[in-house]
Amino acid sequence: MxxxxxxxxxxxxxxxxxxxxxxxxxxxxxxxxxxxxxxxxxxxxxxxxxxxxxxxxxxxxxxxxxxxxxxxxxxxxxxxxxxxxxxxxxxxxxxxxxxxxxxxxxxxxxxxxETQATMDTGMRRTVADALALSGEANAATVASILRRVWAWEQGDRKFTRRNSPTTTESQMLLGAHPEIRRSAEIANRTRAAFPHIPQSALGTAHFLFNAIDPGEAAWFFQRLGDGAELPSGHPILALRNRVTSERAKEGTVPWARQLTYLVHAWNAVRSDRRLSRLQVKAGTVPTPK
The missing domain is CATH 3.90.1530 (Conserved hypothetical protein from pyrococcus furiosus pfu- 392566-001, ParB domain)
Known part of the structure; x- marks a missing residue:
């Protein structure tokens, strides 16, 4: 009893x-x-x-x-x-x-x-958990984009630092940039059509590109997803070929490299420059133009 x-x-x-x-x-x-x-x-x-x-x-x-x-x-x-x-x-x-x-x-x-041994044995809520509990659509994708955008705004252009935004900082960032929700939608849609780049990289790139030219960003991600009517030498075609080939050889492509590929292709499109092959050097992710 x-x-x-x-x-x-x-x-x-x-x-x-x-x-x-x-x-x-x-x-x-x-x-x-x-x-x-x-x-x-x-x-x-x-x-x-x-x-x-x-x-x-x-x-x-x-x-x-x-x-x-x-x-x-x-x-x-x-x-x-x-x-x-x-x-x-x-x-x-x-x-x-x-x-x-x-x-x-x-x-x-x-x-x-002796009660210390039983403390902190539960699983900590993630930012995605907190967003989902608040009713946020695409919570996991939004959280992953917030983490990378926060790092970008902190000046971490190599994405090698170990610190991440807190849940509160993530919510504040989303409040300041509600357009990240749209970037998450575009990332999920593009990933479904072209499953070789993770949503976090796609969404972060969309957020950065959309701030420069919303119309061209929309066209860029639509073509990245469907590959329609891309002539030989087009930067988006070079991007699709590069990540498809690398994933087939390596299985997993480092996250920062994926974002670097996206930015290089975007900058080439913006400058109307042909690319037969997408070749980049490891290091800092370039600034979108």
Whole structure:
């Protein structure tokens, strides 16, 4: 027969010192609704004695969201043991300290140390998950384009950096550029007709080209998809032949190279230049013209 367990009441404690938090934790499990100041975060981190390796990219992601005032009170908790050790939440605490900004959150204190083994075992929601939950059509394609457009705007023209936009940053970018939704539609349609370039590269290229000339961008992707009436030496025909041949030989073509091919073909079309073969050098993706 199961034993009934009384629920833990949440105590409102806007600001506490490290000593006060530790004293409360020593009394056993409790939940607090609290504002964690940079000073308190720093103090708690001195009690971060047994935890995972720090992921600097994750900390920096959190810092940007905190500084952008886009860190909502969403029910996620920081967890402390009965002795005050940080069991879960070290990245958030590091971000609060680094951002230099207080954050309102929940913390659960007074937990047995052995409970740490069962924490963070679920699958983290992706940007695509968040977009789908908000009813966004083509959520996976939109998310993949947002990631690359964000990198492009950060100046990463080789797409080799490991950091990615947070969910909030992705949603803000989509708000600033709602036309990315149309780019996702075009990417999915082109991919269905010509399945040799991923939607993320197609959609990113469409977003960049559409900002230069919407009419020519529409024609470019229609011809890329159907290959209709492309004479010998046409850049789009050279593009189709190159990626088809490479996929047959290599199986998978690096993502940045795919975008490089798209930009080279686009620039050749824009300058009315013939291309019998599409040849590019590895490195920075060129700027569309």
């Amino acid at each position: 199961a034993t009934a367990v009384a629920p833990i009441a949440v105590q409102l404690a806007p600001e506490l010192t490290l000593e006060e938090v530790n004293q409360l934790a020593s009394a056993g499990p409790a939940a607090l609704h609290i504002t964690i100041t940079p000073a308190l975060a720093k103090g708690l981190l001195t009690q971060n004695r047994r935890n995972r390796h720090i992921r600097e990219n994750t900390v920096n992601d959190y810092v940007r969201d905190i500084q952008n005032n886009s860190w909502p009170l969403n029910g996620e908790t920081i967890k402390l043991s009965i002795s005050g050790d940080v069991l879960d939440g070290q990245h958030r605490l590091l971000a609060i300290e680094k951002a230099g900004t207080p954050v309102e959150t929940f913390i659960v204190i007074g937990l047995p140390p």
